Amino acid sequence: MRRRAEILRSDSPAEYCASAESGRQPNRSDDGAFPPYTFAVRNRFMERAIQLSVDNVVQGRGGPFGAVIVRAHEIIAEGANSVTMRNDPTAHAEVTAIREACSKLGTFELRGCELYSSCEPCPMCLGAIYWAHLDRVYFAGNALDASQAGFSDAFIYREISRPPSARSIPMVQMMHSEALEAFRVWEKQPNKITY
Numbered sequence: 001m002r003r004r005a006e007i008l009r010s011d012s013p014a015e016y017c018a019s020a021e022s023g024r025q026p027n028r029s030d031d032g033a034f035p036p037y038t039f040a041v042r043n044r045f046m047e048r049a050i051q052l053s054v055d056n057v058v059q060g061r062g063g064p065f066g067a068v069i070v071r072a073h074e075i076i077a078e079g080a081n082s083v084t085m086r087n088d089p090t091a092h093a094e095v096t097a098i099r100e101a102c103s104k105l106g107t108f109e110l111r112g113c114e115l116y117s118s119c120e121p122c123p124m125c126l127g128a129i130y131w132a133h134l135d136r137v138y139f140a141g142n143a144l145d146a147s148q149a150g151f152s153d154a155f156i157y158r159e160i161s162r163p164p165s166a167r168s169i170p171m172v173q174m175m176h177s178e179a180l181e182a183f184r185v186w187e188k189q190p191n192k193i194t195y
């Protein structure tokens, strides 16, 4: 059975102080399925993601978002928001990092990898995270922080829950039976690569 990706908020300074005093490691995996990253190591990964988000704004490259992907204790890919620089509305930090990681590893799946994002993923990036089968996600800022900075994605979550015909961008189904031909060909295709 496939593991569902876990979305975890990065530990707050208050949690860090409490855990430092008690010797407890926040967010430590109990099942042993995840790499035994220490709290300090995870902090270093998140610090890099946050640094990318700040540098991105200072350098005028895009929105205040950064992300890194980690495998086997190493950052294998980095991403920062470049929507305005690339004229690409999909160029969010997480998607950019996922693309780079998959390209470097020569794969379309990122099992065994973790993503550290400076902010809670939007619905598009959340979808990409699930399609990529990442093991776990840490984020620092949350959706409310992003909303207060002018990056609200709550309306997209609301749109997802609505039927297509009731969404603010009209979605109209057409040529249903004709479209099924692609699925029939797919089912018969002997050399297909499933994902």
Ligand SMILES: [Zn+2]
Binding pocket: 092, 093, 094, 121, 122, 123, 124, 125, 126
């Ligand atoms: Zn996003």
